[in-house]
Each structure stands twice: as structure tokens, then as C-alpha cells.
Amino acid sequence: MDIGEPIASGNTANIYLYENQIIKVFKEHLPSTEPNYEAQKQRFAFESNLRVPNILDVKKVNGKQSIIMEYVKGKTLGELVADNMEQLEFFLEMSIDIQMDIHTVLAETLEPMHARLQRKIEAVKGLDEKIKMSLVKKLSLMTVENKLCHGDFHFYNLIKSGDEVFIIDWVDASAGDPRADVCRTYILYTQVSTDIAELYLKLYCEKSGCSRKEILEWAPIIAAARLSENVATEDSHRLMKYIVMEEHKHESSIFRVLE
Incomplete structure (x- = not known):
């Protein structure tokens, strides 16, 4: 063929x-x-x-x-934003509404997010085993939910066709905590633009009632899992900053106890 x-x-x-x-x-x-x-x-x-x-x-x-x-005929929101940056906030709000709709779905039959993230963290090459253990332990203490999470939600996985927007690329979907899914989107956007990432997070927190702190609590876990994907365009040093920050926080808490 x-x-x-x-x-x-x-x-x-x-x-x-x-x-x-x-x-x-x-x-x-x-x-x-x-x-x-x-x-x-x-x-x-x-x-x-x-x-x-x-x-x-x-x-x-x-x-x-x-x-x-x-086949869904249309343009991705990423293409539409690139053509007109003045509409960035409009399309961010549109995408957040869609993401929040996804998170209303119970997904008990899908793979648990915790299992998926742990497998990815353990598969990262070159990451110190003690750091991996620390991250897996942190993951085990995080909220367990069974909400549908896309796992790779961003402008280029949303196609606007007429008045509807279709969500594509479900390979990373799992049953888990929406805040982890939002943290993943935030980290993906920071690779492109810190301003876009910060505006996205601000708008999401306003719409959802979630705090910035509880979303970014997932950052070291999500960053480590992202490292395992070996994406050619991804900056591994950027991801390591989220992980190192968590390790420093952990060490500081130990020193406070010792004092």
C-alpha cells in the first residue's frame, strides 16, 4: 500500500x-x-x-x-497561537477548560499513574540510585486518584476543527491525580516559554481552585519521569534542576531535625 x-x-x-x-x-x-x-x-x-x-x-x-x-481536519492550537500570539490567553483558557473536562472522568480501568511514573523513574539512565529511591518514596506519599489524565497535554495535541477541539495522542494516558497532569503540562511549556508556562499555571489555579504549591509538588517526580523518555529536543539539564531542588529541600529538612 x-x-x-x-x-x-x-x-x-x-x-x-x-x-x-x-x-x-x-x-x-x-x-x-x-x-x-x-x-x-x-x-x-x-x-x-x-x-x-x-x-x-x-x-x-x-x-x-x-x-x-x-481524520480531523483543522489546525492545532499551537499553530493558531503561533499565528497570533495576542490570542494566547484565550487559547490557554480554552485548553484548560478541556483539560478540566478530561479530569472529571473516572478511569479505574486504565493503568495507574503511580505505577507508570515509578516505572519511568526507575528506568532513567545516569540518575543516582539514592535520588531515584527518594523520588519513588515521595511518589508513594502523593495523593492517589483515579481520574483520567492525558499525560502529554499541550497546544499541539489539540486540533481545532470548526467550533470543536479534538484531543489527540493518548499514548501517555493513565488513571491518576489531575495536579500531576497539570504539572506535566507546565513543565512542557517551560521548555518553550517561561511566560506561557506561568500564565497557564496562573489561569489553571484560578479556574480550578488548586494552589500553585500543590501542583508544583509533583515537579521533581514529573521531571524525572520525563528524563526517561529521551526526547531529543528536551534539555535534560533543565529537568535536573527540578530534581536537584527537591534533593536540596530534603537535605535542609534533615539538617533542621539534626539541629
Whole structure:
């Protein structure tokens, strides 16, 4: 089958537009279970009445594991903001409303966020084992919830089509604490712009009633988990700052007790 050239490419898959459908072709280093695992999450979100592209099929395309899904014609919020930065706050508020809608869904059948984050932290190469243990312990003490969390929520995973906005890329979805999901979004935005990240967090706190402190309490855990993803465009030194800050805080508390 000649599906042409990819319209997008990521760490795990290439994306093709073919006959008004999206074909997500997974890279060969991934386990054969990955497409069904991801499709299950997206189907769950779709069946929860969220605006999500419908999964049409999971099968091999040209010998490679693939997901075939509904094509949503439109532009990402990232593209719309890039075209008109004056609308940044408008689109941030729009995205936050969508994120809060996601967090109203109970997701007890999905993988627990705690298990997913612990696995990622333990998989980070080059991170001191004592720091890993400290982060895993901190994770075990954090709030346990079973709310649907997207896991990679940002402007470029939101497609505006007419008056509707569709949420794409559900591979990192899990059942967990919304504040951790928000912290992940905040950390992703800081890579692009501290101003955008801070405005996002300010608006989210105003809308949700959550405090900045309780969201950023997740920062060292989320940063460490992000390190395991080995994203080429990510600055690992930037992520390490969140982790080191937590370790310094931990050491200071020990010194206070000793005094």
C-alpha cells in the first residue's frame, strides 16, 4: 500500500494521511502490544464523550503495526497561537477548560499513574540510585486518584476543527491525580516559554481552585519521569534542576531535625 510520506513523526511512530484517514505506523523497536494498548486508551476517552478521533482499526500496514483512526481536519492550537500570539490567553483558557473536562472522568480501568511514573523513574539512565529511591518514596506519599489524565497535554495535541477541539495522542494516558497532569503540562511549556508556562499555571489555579504549591509538588517526580523518555529536543539539564531542588529541600529538612 502506498501511503505516501508522513505528515508528522515522533519517537514512537510516523503519522500518515491516507484516503481521509490517519494511519499511525509504529516504529519497529516497540513491542507488538503497543498499538492495541494505545488504542484502548483512546477508545476509553472516546467512549467517555470527550472530543477524540474515533479508532477505526488496529492492524498491520505494509508489515508494520498501525492504528487507523478518523481524520480531523483543522489546525492545532499551537499553530493558531503561533499565528497570533495576542490570542494566547484565550487559547490557554480554552485548553484548560478541556483539560478540566478530561479530569472529571473516572478511569479505574486504565493503568495507574503511580505505577507508570515509578516505572519511568526507575528506568532513567545516569540518575543516582539514592535520588531515584527518594523520588519513588515521595511518589508513594502523593495523593492517589483515579481520574483520567492525558499525560502529554499541550497546544499541539489539540486540533481545532470548526467550533470543536479534538484531543489527540493518548499514548501517555493513565488513571491518576489531575495536579500531576497539570504539572506535566507546565513543565512542557517551560521548555518553550517561561511566560506561557506561568500564565497557564496562573489561569489553571484560578479556574480550578488548586494552589500553585500543590501542583508544583509533583515537579521533581514529573521531571524525572520525563528524563526517561529521551526526547531529543528536551534539555535534560533543565529537568535536573527540578530534581536537584527537591534533593536540596530534603537535605535542609534533615539538617533542621539534626539541629
